Amino acid sequence: MSDDNFLNIFLNRLGQIFLLNLVFILSSIPIFTIGASLTALYQCTLKIIKNTDEHILKIYFNALKVYFKQSTLTYIMLILSAFIMTNNVNFLININGGIFAKILLYLNVFLGCIWIVLSVYIFPVIATFENTLIKLVKNSIIFALTHIISTIVILIITFFPIALTYVDSALLPLYSFCWFFFGFAVIAYLNSFIFYKIFVPYIK
Known part of the structure; x- marks a missing residue:
């Protein structure tokens, strides 16, 4: 059969x-490497969409090495900020601080929404653009806010399967099977179609 055959x-x-799913899981086992693994995963899925001829493992491990420092620092910052905001929200809910406490609570909830959007965008942005971390964070937020519909779709693709896994515990063995064999890579692959359309006008 021809190489261009649909099958x-x-x-x-x-x-x-x-x-990709297998190497992503293996490289994420140390936990602190998850950020670098996500960046490598997205660089692979974005290049798959561009129909690259490079071998996928070569792309993955090269990206893991090149973006390790920046992605790991980003991941640690996201985890620390999530921990701080979660504690702030729990504290503000359980105190009677009046209007000032409510303002701080709403501010933390707003920052939490920004955190969610940033956590979805930042690693594909790192995989695509070279810049300082501060500028990459800024650009991630700009991309998200200037493409609201795309951002909503990306959030659904990313978080709906995760929510379904936790809600429907009866099918947990099936979900575990899916996550192990293709879940993470499929989500990145589907999101990459949208990310590619957003990023391509800015790629030289």
């Missing part, structure tokens, strides 16, 4: 997604 393309893509 060949489909099976090749399926193999790439399975392979």
Whole structure:
């Protein structure tokens, strides 16, 4: 069969997604490497959409090495800020601080929404653009706010499967199977179609 045959393309893509999911899980096991693993995963899925001829594992491990420091620092900052905001919200809910406490509570909730959007955008942005971390964070927020519909779709694609896994505990073995074999890579792959359309006008 021709290499352009639909079945060949489909099976090749399926193999790439399975392979990416496996290496993503393995490289994320130390926990603190999750940020770098996400960046490498998104660089691979974005290049798959661009129909790159490079081998997918070569792209992944090269990205893991190149973006390790910046992605790991970003991941640690996200975890610390999430911890601080969560504690702030719990504290403000349980005290009777009047209007000032409510203002601080709403401010933390707002910052939490920004955090969620940033956590979804920042690693694909790192995988695509070279810049300082501060500018990458700023650009991630700008991308998200100037493409609201796309951002909503990305959030649904990212968080709906996660929520479904926790809510429907009866099917947890099935969900675990899906996450292990293709879940993370499929989410990144689907999101990459949207990210690519957002990013491509800014790529030289």
